């Protein structure tokens with residue numbers, strides 16, 4: 001893939017639009033669309049840095065964009081104002097009861113010693129309608145005021161003339177590659193943060209000691225270790241997880257560092273091998289994908305995919321596409337999921353997913369009551 005062509009007419013809908021990923025932002029000058037697995041197999045040689053996103057389903061095409069960097073205005077994010085879109089209605093997919101039933105059925109499947117499933121991550125969605133068009137960059141700005149996340153906002157060609165926007169703030173690093181050095185920092189196992197300091201410390205300690213959350217976490221760490229080990233001369237995996245935070249959540253996290261045998265291993269090959277990990281899918285992968293398809297009455301699309309950049313030196317940084325919404329005009333679809341193991345309690349998983357919506361609800365100005 002040299003200087004990039006536009007394989008689909010729809011790609012033109014994103015040219016000239018801005019994108020943002022953490023501190024980097026720019027105007028899209030060129031784009032390329034392909035499934036991650038195809039790009040990995042082709043071993044693309046890039047002439048410049050490309051930013052992009054790939055969907056949860058790895059056979060579906062994602063997007064890579066070349067941008068002309070533009071400085072981000074250093075303005076503090078403003079709360080939603082009267083001039084901005086106001087939430088009108090919210091629909092849950094499935095209902096909270098429906099989600100709880102799916103969690104119960106999946107936990108029973110994992111608990112069955114005769115079955116292969118060890119973990120599945122089940123998500124639910126919120127469909128929001130607003131009184132006027134949403135401003136995706138204002139939403140990303142608000143999300144980015146949390147220093148523990150990488151906020152993002154990028155356009156995706158839609159079926160219509162207008163693009164859709166993938167907006168969110170992820171706390172999870174899937175893969176960073178700098179020369180021969182690689183890092184993955186998976187998260188799995190969660191607790192809602194509390195306003196009051198002693199309650200927050202209690203929530204954190206309970207998470208660290210929770211057998212159910214540690215089981216959920218270990219599945220992810222083992223998976224990533226097993227995928228990366230054949231590529232690595234050294235790979236270090238701490239024996240126990242640490243606690244990572246966002247403004248609204250505690251997570252169990254493990255920082256996995258490796259040195260590649262061959263520094264020229266394509267960044268996208270490693271990414272394609274890793275994605276999707278059991279932080280968003282489950283284990284074994286094919287059984288988890290079946291459980292997800294049976295439980296979720298919507299398409300994940302880019303939620304639980306991966307987004308980031310890769311450059312001409314074959315370095316890159318890719319995040320798990322979490323805590324996000326797809327925004328299109330006056331509509332937004334928000335996503336949140338939770339890892340289900342044998343000990344998962346359906347109502348606790350409803351509450352955990354509710355907590356994972358908090359950041360996006362605040363950024364969109366959606367009241368808890370809606």
Ligand SMILES: C=C(O[C@H]1C=CC=C(C(=O)O)[C@@H]1O)C(=O)O
Pocket residue numbers: 121123172187188189190251278279280322323335336337338339356
């Ligand atoms: C699937 C999500 O979170 C993942 C990342 C951190 C903790 C998770 C958990 O505790 O279940 C999930 O694996 C989500 O936010 O939608």
